[in-house]
Amino acid sequence: MDALLLSRIQFGFVISFHILFPAFTIGLASWLAFVEGQWLRTRDTVWRDLYFFWTKVFAVSFGMGVVSGIVMSFQFGTNWAVLSEQAGNILGPLLSYEVLTAFFLEATFLGVMLFGWGRVSEKLHFLSTCMVALGTLISTFWIISANSWMQTPQGYTLVDGVFHPADWSAIIFNPSFPYRLAHMVLAAFITTCFVIGGTAAAYLYRGVHREAARRMLRMAVLFAAITVPVQIFVGDLHGLNVGEHQPVKLAAMEAHWESEGPGKGVPLVLFAVPNEDEERNDYEVAIPRVGSLILTHSWDGEIAPLTAVPASERPPVKPVFYAFRVMVGLGMLMLLLVLASLWAWWRKRLYDTRWLLAGWRAMTLSGFVAILAGWYVVEIGRQPWVIHGLLRTADAVSPVAAAAVLTSLIVYAIAYAIVFGAGSWYLFKLLRKGPVPHEPPLSQEGGEKTPMRPLSVPDEPIDDGGAPGTPGRQEDAR
Structure with missing residues (x-):
C-alpha cells in the first residue's frame, strides 16, 4: 500500500462517485426539456407535475455532482502533481474550456430553471431548461475530449518531458474521441431512461400515480427501444477503435x-x-x-495476444475482463427487457404485467452499474499508462508520503458517506413520494412575487410513500 497504489485507489473512489451524478443529470436535463415542452404543447397538468417532480431530483443530483467534481480536481495538484506539470499545458485548457463554455452556461440558466417559474415568461423558462440540457452536453464534450486525449494522444510536441499543444483540433478530436463521446452520452441517456422507467414501474406495481407512471414508462420504453440498439452499435465501433489504438486493452478485455x-x-x-x-x-x-x-x-x-508484450506493459487482466462482461451483460438484459416491453405494449399489457414491472424495477439502477463497469474497463485497461504509451502512472504520482494519502482517503470516505449518504436518502425520499398535483403558488412579500421553492422537502414521512396495499395512498392515483 504505497503512495502510488493509495493515490490510484483514491482517484478511483472519487471518480466512481462523481461520474454517477453528471451521467444522471445529462439525461435528466434533456428529459426535463422534453417534459416541459409537452406541458407547453398540451397544457396537461400531468406533464407539469412530472416537471416539478423531476426538477427536484435533478437539482439534488446536480449539486452532488458539482461537489464531487471539485474534490476530484484537487487531486491533480495533490496526488498527481507530475501529471499536472507535464501535461497541464494540454489538460488545463481543455478543462478550462469546460468551465467557460458549459459550467457558466449551466449556472446562468439553472437559477432561472429552478426559481423562475412564474417570474419569467413560459418561453424564457423553457429556453432556460433547454440551455441547462445543452450545458450538460457541452460539459461532456470537453471532459471526454481531455480523457480521450490521454487514451489516444496526438497533436502535441514533447519538449524536456513536457507536453505542448501543436494542433488543438487534433488534440480535441483525437482518434478515440468521437466513439467515446457517443458511447458516454448514450450511456447517460440510457441510465436516466431506466431510472425513469423503473420508478414508473414501481408506482404501477404499488398502484399509485397511475397516469404519470403510465406516461413515464411509455416514454422510457420508446426511448430505450431507440438508444439501446444504437448503443450496442456504437459500442461495436468503439471496440474496433480500441483494437486499432490500444490492442493490449482489447486483449485484456477478452483475456486473450x-x-x-x-x-x-x-x-x-x-x-x-x-x-x-x-x-x-x-x-x-x-x-x-x-x-x-x-x-x-x-x-x-x-488480435494481438497479451503475451505479445512484456508483463510490465499489461493492465490488470481480471478487473478489465470481468468489468467488460458486466457492462455487456447488462446491455443485453436491457435489450431483452425493452423487447419484452414492446411485445407487452403491442398486446396492451404493458402497464399491468407484474413480471415486466418487476423487471423494470430490478433494472432501475442498472445504468449506473454499467457506467461504472465501462469506466473501469477504460481506466484500468490503459494501465500502466496514464497518457497511453508516453507517461506511466508510476511516474505521474506526486512525491508524497503514503500516510498522507491514506489519511486523505479516509477523510474522503467519511465525508462522502455523510454527504452522499444524506443526498441519496433524500433522493430516495423524493422518488418514493412521487409526483403530486402541483400548482406553484406565488406568495406576496413586500408586494413582490417570490420564487418557487423547488427543493422543499416532501411533507409526508418516507414511510407513508404507499407500500402495496397500504390504505389511504390511492388518492395519489389519477
Missing part, C-alpha cells in the same frame, strides 16, 4: 493470452478465471471463432 494460430480465429470467452501468473485462463468457457467475428468483423480475424 495466446494466438490460436493462422486461420483459427479468436474464440469468444464467455467465462473464465484469468490466471496472470501462468498466462492462461482457468475454467474457460469459449465459443470458437465468434470472438474474431465480433472483434474484427472477420471469421478468421486475429
Whole structure:
C-alpha cells in the first residue's frame, strides 16, 4: 500500500462517485426539456407535475455532482502533481474550456430553471431548461475530449518531458474521441431512461400515480427501444477503435493470452478465471471463432495476444475482463427487457404485467452499474499508462508520503458517506413520494412575487410513500 497504489485507489473512489451524478443529470436535463415542452404543447397538468417532480431530483443530483467534481480536481495538484506539470499545458485548457463554455452556461440558466417559474415568461423558462440540457452536453464534450486525449494522444510536441499543444483540433478530436463521446452520452441517456422507467414501474406495481407512471414508462420504453440498439452499435465501433489504438486493452478485455494460430480465429470467452501468473485462463468457457467475428468483423480475424508484450506493459487482466462482461451483460438484459416491453405494449399489457414491472424495477439502477463497469474497463485497461504509451502512472504520482494519502482517503470516505449518504436518502425520499398535483403558488412579500421553492422537502414521512396495499395512498392515483 504505497503512495502510488493509495493515490490510484483514491482517484478511483472519487471518480466512481462523481461520474454517477453528471451521467444522471445529462439525461435528466434533456428529459426535463422534453417534459416541459409537452406541458407547453398540451397544457396537461400531468406533464407539469412530472416537471416539478423531476426538477427536484435533478437539482439534488446536480449539486452532488458539482461537489464531487471539485474534490476530484484537487487531486491533480495533490496526488498527481507530475501529471499536472507535464501535461497541464494540454489538460488545463481543455478543462478550462469546460468551465467557460458549459459550467457558466449551466449556472446562468439553472437559477432561472429552478426559481423562475412564474417570474419569467413560459418561453424564457423553457429556453432556460433547454440551455441547462445543452450545458450538460457541452460539459461532456470537453471532459471526454481531455480523457480521450490521454487514451489516444496526438497533436502535441514533447519538449524536456513536457507536453505542448501543436494542433488543438487534433488534440480535441483525437482518434478515440468521437466513439467515446457517443458511447458516454448514450450511456447517460440510457441510465436516466431506466431510472425513469423503473420508478414508473414501481408506482404501477404499488398502484399509485397511475397516469404519470403510465406516461413515464411509455416514454422510457420508446426511448430505450431507440438508444439501446444504437448503443450496442456504437459500442461495436468503439471496440474496433480500441483494437486499432490500444490492442493490449482489447486483449485484456477478452483475456486473450495466446494466438490460436493462422486461420483459427479468436474464440469468444464467455467465462473464465484469468490466471496472470501462468498466462492462461482457468475454467474457460469459449465459443470458437465468434470472438474474431465480433472483434474484427472477420471469421478468421486475429488480435494481438497479451503475451505479445512484456508483463510490465499489461493492465490488470481480471478487473478489465470481468468489468467488460458486466457492462455487456447488462446491455443485453436491457435489450431483452425493452423487447419484452414492446411485445407487452403491442398486446396492451404493458402497464399491468407484474413480471415486466418487476423487471423494470430490478433494472432501475442498472445504468449506473454499467457506467461504472465501462469506466473501469477504460481506466484500468490503459494501465500502466496514464497518457497511453508516453507517461506511466508510476511516474505521474506526486512525491508524497503514503500516510498522507491514506489519511486523505479516509477523510474522503467519511465525508462522502455523510454527504452522499444524506443526498441519496433524500433522493430516495423524493422518488418514493412521487409526483403530486402541483400548482406553484406565488406568495406576496413586500408586494413582490417570490420564487418557487423547488427543493422543499416532501411533507409526508418516507414511510407513508404507499407500500402495496397500504390504505389511504390511492388518492395519489389519477
